Amino acid sequence: MESLKEKKIKKIKKIKKDDLKILFDKLRESYTVIGPKLSQGVVVLSEAGFEDLPAGFRDYQARGTYRLTDEKAVDVFSFSNGPDSFKRFLHPPLNEIFSFRKSKKGIAIEPAAKEGRPIAFVGIRACDTWALKLYDRIFLEGPARDPSYSALRKDSLVIAVNCPHPGDNCFCSSMGTGPEVTPEVTDVADIVLSELEKSFIVEASTPAGSDILEGIAGEEATDRDLEEKRSRIESCKKAMKKSVPYGELPELIYRNLEHPRWKDTAKRDLECGNCTQVCPTCFCNSSYDLIRLSGFSQKGAELKGVRIRKWDSCFSRNFARVHGGNFRPSRRARYRQWMAHKLAYTKEQFALPGCVGCGRCITWCPAGIDITEELEALKGVR
Ligand code: SF4
Ligand code: SF4
Known part of the structure; x- marks a missing residue:
């Protein structure tokens, strides 16, 4: 039988479920790790370690409804997406884009300085890798390239996960955007996790992802493991309650x-x-300028300020x-x-x-x- 290992994958191994902690610890050496965490009865994305993962929790979602319960389920990723996504980290709701200062020589513009270490997102679902790909296309490749998005996105890392269970309102399968992280989006997913009954298959698809996997002990994923991965993805697709034409x-x-x-x-x-x-x-989004006048003198006032961008909506x-x-x-x-x-x-x-x-x-x-x-x-x- 032909091996199920996809051609695009550069590195693949199987790790014990608890060894996810080693992955988190390794990431924390160089990144701010953003992962799923409980907050006020909801799974949010926040700075998180392995111990913060809402392992075994399950959410129940309906129209206008979200409930989370600790079912002590075997799967770590028994929960599905909460309200958060990568969006508020790479495209903050209120963001200073640049500062400006007007002098006799003209107007000087200074891009806002990026603060902090690069971000590693852990637990991003297949649907959100497509959304991230769209963001990259708009803000990194499109005619409106955005230096502030680029600064936050640069050197970031994405550890995606193939969903073992769908949320009650998910319909990614009919959109072709999930529940599996497919080769079309492995350029934005540096590592893809697939949860099996007793372990994770960990696949690195970019050089940055491969570097992180170096030094994490694991076993070779067998064709049987890959078969289990495939069958879990298929059963997740079948369990999805919603679809669109x-x-x-x-x-x-x-x-x-x-x-x-x-x-x-x-x-x-x-x-x-x-x-x-x-x-x-x-x-x-929309933007506005916060202008400050200062330095009144006979020569006139100095004009300086910042350009702020905020989320907007149709x-x-x-x-x-x-x-x-x-x-x-x-x-x-x-x-x-x-x-x-x-x-x-x-x-x-x-x-x-x-x-x-x-x-x-x-x-x-x-x-x-x-x-x-x-x-x-x-x-x-x-
Ligand atoms: S704006 Fe959106 S979330 Fe609010 S009521 Fe309308 S459809 Fe619902
Ligand atoms: S289902 Fe579609 S429209 Fe609704 S939040 Fe998700 S991506 Fe946006």
Whole structure:
């Protein structure tokens, strides 16, 4: 039988479950390690060690609902995504981009200094590796390259994990973005963990990932181990409760821009923007300058300040306000824009999906609006 080892993988080994601690400790030598941790009854991403992992916890998610219980489950990664993602670490909600100072010689601009060590993310799920790939495309490769994202992303490391269990609102399988970290995204996932019953398969797919695996003792992963990995991924796919008609996108959106459902959704929508905050692919932002006048003298005042960028959202009424009016004046138009950008325009703009099927927007919407149900409704009769 042909070996199941994928060609792209540079290094692969099997480690004991407790040896994940060695991986964490090794990472901590050179990185700020950001991993899953319990906080106020939720799994968040935070600076974390092996001892912080919510091992054996399980979350129960529904529309507008999240509950976490300690089920002492055998699998470390029995829990699924919480509201957090890499986003707030690489693209902070409020971020100083640069400072400026005006003098007689002109305006001098100084990029904001990066503080701290590079980040190693541990436990990033397949869906979020796709979201990170989209972020890289937008902020590192696109026409609006962003030095502050680049500074935070540079030298960062991603330890991704193939999900052994889906969250109740996940639909990544139908989007083709999970639950497995596939070769399309191993360029952003330096190491991929696959949890087996008694061990982890650890696969390094980049030189940085390989370096970290050096010195961590392990055994060779056998074809039987890889078979177990494969069967766990398949059972995770089968256990996924939600799906979307991915093959019909984006035409389903374009065909239905005037569908009455948009109006119906607008009646339930609170415009709170929660969905945008938790979504790992939402990247809209706005910026403003904080200006300080100082040094008054006969020569005049010295002008200096900082450019601040903050997360924004299609749901914000001011986001579409321009000189002369607002080009998305209704809630219907704002909701439609949010969904259409995710499910239609992003792919055209960046050749990557704008929704990765993580289900966070469903869980954290206080009105219980479910993107999969909204899509299904668009297929219905007008
Ligand atoms: S739109 Fe919802 S399901 Fe899709 S990536 Fe964003 S939060 Fe996840
Ligand atoms: S869809 Fe839900 S989470 Fe998003 S703005 Fe509307 S009420 Fe808030």
